[in-house]
Amino acid sequence: TGSVTAAQRAVTGEPPSSRMEAPGKVNLFLAVGPTRADGYHSLATLYAAVDVREAVTVSFAPDLPEGHIDCTLEVVPGSLVDQQVERGSFDPVSVPMDESNLAVRAARTVIERAGGLPGGVRVHIEKAVPVAGGMGGGSADAAAAIKAAVELVFAVTGRETLVSDSLEIARGLGADVPFAMTGGAAIGTGTGAELSPVPVSSPWPAVLIADDGALSTPSVFSRLDALREQGQAVTPRDEDLQVPDELLGALAGDPGSDSSALSLLRNDLQTPALDLAPHLVPRLEELRMAGSIPIVSGSGPTLIALTRDHESARILAAHLREVGAHAVPVVLG
Numbered sequence: 001t002g003s004v005t006a007a008q009r010a011v012t013g014e015p016p017s018s019r020m021e022a023p024g025k026v027n028l029f030l031a032v033g034p035t036r037a038d039g040y041h042s043l044a045t046l047y048a049a050v051d052v053r054e055a056v057t058v059s060f061a062p063d064l065p066e067g068h069i070d071c072t073l074e075v076v077p078g079s080l081v082d083q084q085v086e087r088g089s090f091d092p093v094s095v096p097m098d099e100s101n102l103a104v105r106a107a108r109t110v111i112e113r114a115g116g117l118p119g120g121v122r123v124h125i126e127k128a129v130p131v132a133g134g135m136g137g138g139s140a141d142a143a144a145a146i147k148a149a150v151e152l153v154f155a156v157t158g159r160e161t162l163v164s165d166s167l168e169i170a171r172g173l174g175a176d177v178p179f180a181m182t183g184g185a186a187i188g189t190g191t192g193a194e195l196s197p198v199p200v201s202s203p204w205p206a207v208l209i210a211d212d213g214a215l216s217t218p219s220v221f222s223r224l225d226a227l228r229e230q231g232q233a234v235t236p237r238d239e240d241l242q243v244p245d246e247l248l249g250a251l252a253g254d255p256g257s258d259s260s261a262l263s264l265l266r267n268d269l270q271t272p273a274l275d276l277a278p279h280l281v282p283r284l285e286e287l288r289m290a291g292s293i294p295i296v297s298g299s300g301p302t303l304i305a306l307t308r309d310h311e312s313a314r315i316l317a318a319h320l321r322e323v324g325a326h327a328v329p330v331v332l333g
């Protein structure tokens with residue numbers, strides 16, 4: 001990561017440019033409360049970053065008109081997204097490159113708040129986290145773009161952006177974006193944007209299993225609302241939205257030492273996600289039979305399977321790939 005320094009630029013003659021990374025995430029715990037007046041749900045979640053990262057480069061483009069943002073995307077070779085492209089289940093062309101792209105909006109917001117630049121910018125996304133997979137890939141793009149744009153504005157104009165302003169911009173772009181700015185592990189409350197970091201002793205081993213389909217987050221929340229209205233799911237009260245201390249303790253301790261804490265993993269979006277993507281049900285069962293502890297990641301359809309150790313994660317991922325799944329061993333936190 002990091003930008004080209006002023007000294008390097010003087011040598012190369014290239015316009016300033018900054019490349020920053022941000023991680024995808026899983027939710028090891030996600031308790032969803034009632035719908036709020038603004039349509040969002042109050043929640044309590046335990047986020048953990050995954051070592052699958054998006055990268056965004058924001059470059060000054062004096063050849064483009066002021067305010068113009070050109071966006072391009074590249075799929076990282078060998079990534080889960082690359083595996084989806086090979087199987088024909090994901091077409092990079094389907095990702096919007098206009099203002100509906102969170103990285104473009106992030107770069108624009110940072111630049112406008114800083115009073116603009118004397119030209120346009122180019123935004124380039126290196127995509128490794130599945131799109132609409134429940135892993136916060138778009139949020140990671142937004143977070144990386146904020147950081148890169150902040151650095152670029154400084155390189156071009158010398159104007160600094162306060163960290164508090166960056167976080168406010170992040171909150172404005174989506175509930176998961178502040179976590180993608182910080183990474184590690186954190187409790188999220190409110191809509192998920194209010195963070196308190198939690199310690200992780202050693203990163204937890206796991207396997208990520210990407211899906212050929214996609215689920216839209218709003219539709220999974222709506223399905224949860226519908227299930228609750230039909231009495232098929234209960235709504236926790238706001239005061240019951242708490243990440244269990246035992247789970248935090250296990251994260252702060254030795255990963256393999258407290259396997260009972262793993263029974264506390266919870267995702268209230270799992271039932272509605274399985275309703276919308278029932279083919280995931282037997283897959284979860286297979287992962288349980290293989291000795292791992294699987295849950296749906298966020299709003300799905302990506303699955304995350306926690307394993308006893310890194311070797312088990314490697315073996316499970318290799319086995320899953322042999323039977324045609326897109327699986328990679330990862331570490332969390």
Ligand code: C5P
Pocket residue numbers: 039040041042043173174175176190191192217218221
């Ligand atoms: O904040 P973000 O744009 O990522 O959220 C996507 C959608 O997920 C929201 O429009 C809303 O439908 C749903 N959501 C929610 N409650 C939250 C977070 C997200 O209902 N706390």
